Amino acid sequence: MTPAELSHAVQVAVRAAVEAGELSVDVPETVTVERPKNRDHGDYATNVALQLAKPAGKPPRAVAELVAARLRELPGVAKVDIAGPGFLNITLDAATQGELARSIVETGQAYGRNEALKGLKINLEFVSANPTGPIHIGGVRWAAVGDSLARILKATGADVTTEYYLNDAGVQISKFAASLQAAANGRPVPADGYVGEYIVDIAKAITDGVPGILELPEDEQLQAFRVHGLQLMVAEIKRSMDEFGTHFDTWFSEKSLHDSGAVEKAIERLREQGHVFDQDGAIWLRTTDFGDDKDRVLIKADGETTYFAADAAYYLSKRDRGSEVSVYMLGADHHGYVNRLKAIAACAGDDMNRNIEVKIGQFVKMLRDGEEVRMSKRAGNIITIDDVVDWIGVDAARYTLSRSSTDSTITLDINVLTSQTNENPVYYVQYAHTRMCGVARKAVQLGVDKGTAAEFKPELLATEWENDMLGALGEFPRVVAKAGQHREPHHVARYLEDLAGRYHRLYENCQFLPKGDEELTDTHRARLWLVEATKTVLANGLALLGVSAPERM
């Protein structure tokens, strides 16, 4: 019996009590059934009686008794206790619980998928770092979290489009081009220009690849560096993302918004909604109508459109392309943008509490020899995505960056991650998977297998370790759904760590295969089903994080 089925059963029990006239309350739409931390509290616990006590006008324990009496009648339910202030602690038959192992094995890669966000069209934009330099550590966090989130949202039934917004227009690109030109000509980098080895490398790649570029007139030469530099930098970013296992469905060009007239059209649309006004020779969007600190300029007095105008056009583009929920993942230094971005949606007539979500991710701090390594694209002393991958590898990088809530700043100690990689929990999780593969290999060696589904005897999975494991496996779809709904992939990572720990304990306490001269028993077979189910969940979970599930390490 899955948690979802049990939740439904509890709800039915409440309804029966109401229909029998024993309870006078509205039947709740959903009933929370959770895995108690303390196993003395049964396989599952529900607080439904506590929540219904007040509206029913009865003591919680009295309500609990009414529900418990009905649950006890259900097949598969072994015991129902009332504990504490009125919790219902439910214990299932071993066979009912054990059935889950077969069900998971048969569901395979699809186990964990759910429909919590069924059909919801989500546009997920992340990284979107300026193409004026390599992706730095902050962007790496978003690459890991954003890509994992996309996988999780898909597993939760959403229709997801991932997107990288390329700021390929504007002043920063001009500075980038000027920096390349200066480097190529052996001139000092202009003020506010970009420095760093990558500038020299790209400049060299351009002069090598475009013969005669240094003989062009100054302005033509600058334009050539702009075009080729942008091209090379974007290619470099795409390569890094690809190697990091991060996929974007769309690479969206800011320049295309300007070139196509989308920016002007967006302003017109916002004007029709009545939120655009003229003042001091500039054209403004009245974002203060929707919680922003101040109104924002769309077109400056000199006639130039602002970056904010492109943002507005970009939001409308996402909307026009079918997005119901546009999720922006921004760094903590951009938190001031939250209100103005949401105001764009509101000014366009959308629901700013539903159609747009802006997630703020806290910084990643890196330590080396106990000192913080500052990251600055302009200083040239930067930690790039390639550095991180070289140091700790894709799996460890993705896992480490995905296992914490984006709300918290995280500190990565380079010395620890480079010298003692086994301190990273990803190895703990991956090792559990390799051990399960080892069991499978050993079984083949012994010439035994778990038998057919019809031969599987779920009631033999009765020890506390097996029960713990089954309970944890049953949680997986709910964990994925929660991670998707909260847009927080770290729930999946933490769950996998817990699962790996349970597996290691199970391994210590339950023999899966016959030793020496022993015969293969039904208990062995049942446990092999459980091991395979566990392996399935671990592999599915790691896949959601974009981390490999190795067969050997």
Add this chain to the structure above:
RNA sequence: GCGCUCAUAGCUCAACGGAUAGAGCACUUGACUACGGAUCAAGAGGUUGCAGGUUCGAAUCCUGCUGAGCGCACCA
């Protein structure tokens, strides 16, 4: 000055408003004639920054305070 985010074990971090706040690492003590010891068992480690409030119940929600990071452009 205004605003956003954060504050949990020595460290890095968890905890749909639920029961005794948990993992990993580090530390102490044990377990390898094994299905991979990259493991397990046990121990120690906490007034969840401080003070109030809300309720059956608060690390979680509300208010104030303290501390930290960040942001407050007709820049991009």
